[in-house]
Amino acid sequence: MRADNTGHIVTAARQRTEQTRERAVSTLRRMDAAGQLVTLASLASQARVSRSWLYRQDDLRGEIERLRDRIHRLESENEQLRDALGRALGERRAAEIPGQAHNRDTPNRKSPKITGPCSNSTREPASSTPSSSYPRSSKP
Numbered sequence: 001m002r003a004d005n006t007g008h009i010v011t012a013a014r015q016r017t018e019q020t021r022e023r024a025v026s027t028l029r030r031m032d033a034a035g036q037l038v039t040l041a042s043l044a045s046q047a048r049v050s051r052s053w054l055y056r057q058d059d060l061r062g063e064i065e066r067l068r069d070r071i072h073r074l075e076s077e078n079e080q081l082r083d084a085l086g087r088a089l090g091e092r093r094a095a096e097i098p099g100q101a102h103n104r105d106t107p108n109r110k111s112p113k114i115t116g117p118c119s120n121s122t123r124e125p126a127s128s129t130p131s132s133s134y135p136r137s138s139k140p
Contacts, residue, residue, distance in 0.1 A: 023047050024060060028067075038067045 027047035031038050043064065044051045054060060 020049055020053070021057070024049050024054065024057070028060065028063060032067055037071070038064050040064060 024043065024047040028038065028043055031043065031046065036042070040051055040054050040061070043049075043060075044054050
C-alpha cells in the first residue's frame with residue numbers, strides 16, 4: 001500500500017494561497033500609494049494573479065471598490081476646488097480693471113508716492129555745468 005502524501009499537498013496548496021494573497025495585497029497597497037487607478041484587471045496583471053481568483057476574494061474586491069470610490073470623491077472635490085479658484089481669480093482680475101472700485105486687503109492704505117529719477121514729478125532740469133550742482137568751496 002502507498003503512503004498517504006495528501007498532507008504535503010494540502011500544506012503546499014495553503015502556502016501557495018498565502019503567497020498569492022500576500023502578493024495581491026502588497027501590490028494593491030503599492031498601487032494605492034502610487035496613486036494608480038486600481039481595477040481588478042490592473043491588480044491581477046501587476047500582482048500576477050488571475051482575475052477569477054480576485055473575484056473570489058470578497059475582502060480584496062471590497063477594498064478595490066473602496067479605493068475606487070475614494071478616487072471618484074477626490075476627483076469631484078478637486079474639480080470643485082478648481083472651479084472655486086477660477087471664480088476667485090476671475091473676481092480678482094475684474095476688481096483690478098481700471099475705473100472700478102478696488103478691493104484691497106488694506107482698504108485705507110494708499111500707495112506711497114514714487115520719488116526719484118523715474119518719477120513723473122516736475123523738477124527743474126539739471127544744468128550742464130557741474131558748479132551749479134555742487135556748493136562752491138570758499139577756499140581758493
